[in-house]
Amino acid sequence: MTAPRAFLPWLIAVPVAIGSIGLLFQLLGGLVPSFFFAWGYYFEVLIAGLLQGVMYSLVALGFVLIFKASSIFNFAQGSMALFAALTMVGFMEMGVWWPFAFIISAGVMVLVAVVIERVVLRPLVNQDHIILFMATIGIFYILDGLGQMLWGSDVKVLDIGIPRDPMFALGAIFEGGILINQYDFVAALTGGVLVAVLAVFFQYTRTGRALRAVADDHQAALSVGIPLKTIWVIVWSVAGIVALVAGIIWGGKAGVQFSLALIALKALPVLILGGFTSIPGAIIGGLIIGAGEQVAEVFLGHFVGGAIQDWFAYMLALVFLVFRPQGLFGERIIERV
């Protein structure tokens, strides 16, 4: 875990970075007439990006959990989110009140975790990373097909009563105020709470300690009597529940349907930026990617024709990687011959 002292540089660096990018844009705005810049608008975009980033983090979190415990790059995280959300909507359409539907779906995800451990992970133990990666792509296909076959492929409306009206803040400072999307705000709060709960779970419970032990060293954990298989089931279940939350929040935004599985692709740059093995990394990576890509798309996008945010996120992550090949918070890679 990072020492508290290490956060100090961040406290200084982040506002400086935000401020200098803003100043740079202001300068550009002075030089290039078609460049639109206003501080209020800049902060608005930044906040929207940060909120969006938390939602990326939610998906990335599932990846990190599984990678930490079993070194598996679980490509199926996206389709787990889709499957979980489909299940939940399916039960809600049967008339189940949403908290109950949530609990049932969480149960289903645990079941999925057990099956995955039994059928896929156990026979593939000790295989190459790339083989396990491929196996999770296999899971991706199965879950996609199964989810759609069980619940149909039409758009499902998932509404658990999160307010959606636009909200304006800081009207006193900036002309017209700063628009904040309430839905994103609530979603980001949910994400924050989830991360806090997970952090407590990992830090202070017995299972959490076992999980961290497994993440550190499989062999050593086994030899002190930690049941590896149970731990894997727990990790996959937790990842499944995280996927459920991510699925609900993303599904609430866009309706629950096939494309939801593709949000996994948005989580990958977050993952490499923050490091595959770090939960705080997933959060901070998400914030950086979310804010970075929105600001880039809004202020720079139209110079090159727009729709740049997809690759911009990856490029941003790539630039960070060149300086820190293990991601911002990833474990240091030590190589021996």
Next chain:
Amino acid sequence: MLYREAGQFKTDYAADQAIFPILQDRIFLGLFLLLALVAVPLLANEYWLSTILIPFLVFSLAAIGLNLLTGYCGQLSLGTGGFMACGAFFAFKLATAFPDLHIAVVFLLAGVGTAGVGILFGIPSLRIKGFYLAVATLAAQFFLVWVFNKFPWWVNYSSSGVISAPAREIVPGFFITGTQASPVTKYVFLLVFVAILALVAKNLVRGKMGRSWMAIRDMDIAAEIVGIRPLHAKLSAFAISSFFIGIAGALWAFIYTGSVEALAFQIDRSFQVLFMIIIGGLGSILGSFLGAAFIVLLPIFLNNTMLAVDPSISTAIVSHIEFMIFGALIILFLIVEPHGLARLWQITKEKLRLWPFPY
């Protein structure tokens, strides 16, 4: 009994280093090529040629390319789709800018151009490894597709961003692109072209370059210590891999679909090719072919079989079941033989050597 090498002596180094040192292998390959070159065009119908065999050959080439990078040099890449797009659009620009240039030359030049792009995106591999690199290659994937989708120069300012292959002849009278091209000509051209390139790849991996790649793959620090330059090895792997993949992209656009938009080379394409080399066998040229055959055939086969068994079944169900079986089969394959189809073939050969006598 039939497959025995007893009595075949090698009298010089050249014979000892041949790609197919065993006589039966050479006969078998010769027969197989003859079959593919003569019998298949005569027997196969248009559906088989244009929707199974042609994409199979194109994908084989792409799989060989990725296998050079991932299987031999150990650099996991998810940018295949982007590099295929490079090949396709380079070839389109070349073919329309220089109408007199022979089409085979166009394909090769498109490959060379893609190799350049590959080197550019290979540079981060000097610092980044493993899954970090895999995700970093996604930057190439998204960026390249965006470039071809965004700038109308690449599509000669066509309003929709779709390119369609101009009609070209391989030898006078035989069109391989455009509407006059018959599937048989396309198939024969592809077969010869891909076979030659596969031979090139096979020889590359047996030579100095291939050995340096494999050294890097097995342990890059150790390789560096024994004097292999990672810069050279990794970038050459990226370049040559992209060369093959670029040609495959050009063939895809020109010969298989005939018209293509940048979105045809999305990330699914990268995964598809990655599947091929993993199912087929990492670090095996033969495996690239086997994997391509498996991945091209399987969905079509599943789809057709289900419809043949019960024609009244809804296409939605068929698609979903196809997805699930596809996923399940991949997992099954990984469990049963993680080293791929090429390894199965090797085991078969070992057994055949002894058959029917146990010793």
Next chain:
Amino acid sequence: MKLKTLGLAAAGAAVLFAATVLPATAQEKQFVPGLMYRSGPYAPNGVPFANGLADYFKMVNAKGGINGVQIEYEECDTAYNNDRGVECYERLKKPGAAAITPLSTGITYALIDRATADKIPVLSMGYGRTAGSDGTVFPYVFTLPATYWSGADVIVNHIAQNEGGYDKLKGKKIALVYHDSAYGKEPIGTLEALAAAHGFELSLFPVAHPGLEQKATWLQIGRQLRPDWVLMWGWGVMNSTAIKEAAAVAYPMDHFIGIWWSGSEQDVTPAGDQAKGYKSANFHGTGTDYPAIKDIIKLVQDAGNGTGPRDEVGTVLYNRGVMNGAIIVEAIRTAQDKYGKKALLGEQIRDGFEALNIDAARLEAMGLTGFMEPIKITCADHEGTGRAFIQQWDGKGWNKVSDWIEPNRAGLLRPMIVEAAAAYAAEKGIKARDCK
């Protein structure tokens, strides 16, 4: 293991071969292939369309077929994927195929050459390659009743009516939010020409596939540019996401107009009340209040034969599938007048398409009066009318809020189409037909 695999593979190859080689069943049925998608990212929109098409054919068959000739309809799932579409086409094509309906602009582009070579008409109804409506260069492509270029012109016309005339457009800001693909790029040329002619300012906002990410787009539209009108060329999840994001930046819904593929129930219901007031173009009626659709309910749905759920009947995309079916059936009927009342070849049905004349009397006989506009196709003009209207979502259903709007085909679009087709002909070395 090995033997088993080999055996399985052999059996598989045999089935595949049999499936593709065996000749089609006897030719007394008219074969109609359908390239639909019921899986993949765009399945929610593809499914109702496919159901409408299938149900219409079932209804025609239940009523005794087309002059006694039954329709044999076969579907193939393309998943909105171009190479899958090509495979489907190759699987389903035969000389007796009446018409190909690719239901994807990308697949249409990929199939135009192939279908022309195989002599099978391509009916891309309200999508596909706009230049295809020039019958002299594209003898096998039909884009009736309207193309994207007409759609763009119709929508701008509607905006002009709302603003009080074309001269009021000067200095107005109009934004286009589009799917960054062949489909979404189609209207740009027309809109640019219109912008130049009427002096409005056009801004383009591409959205990457599949369209879940539009926050930046809508921040720019809603908070920076604040255009007077927003047009949308979207499909699938992009539509509903756009409506939600537009609501999130408080963009007025009644100044937000989608093309006909961005105006179905699937697009507005996920946004709930926020979508109220959203407008879209359309070229056919919604609801079940037409004799033909009542027949579908009676003869297909109530007989337990419905392809999809009953409450889907009458929705926008379902009805569009019905219209697609109706046009194919009319083309076959027209061809039968010429070649006899039996199963025909694609080549002959093409002549039926070209002689298609769905007038008011014909619409009455089809049970679709008021559902669509009369259409007349000629050898040179494969688009027909180009007319469309604007509909608005009131939270429960779509209401027609404009009359049928006539696009400026003669003055603006047709010359552009002829030019684009000529460029294609030059590129491909095609000699244009003489339609005189």
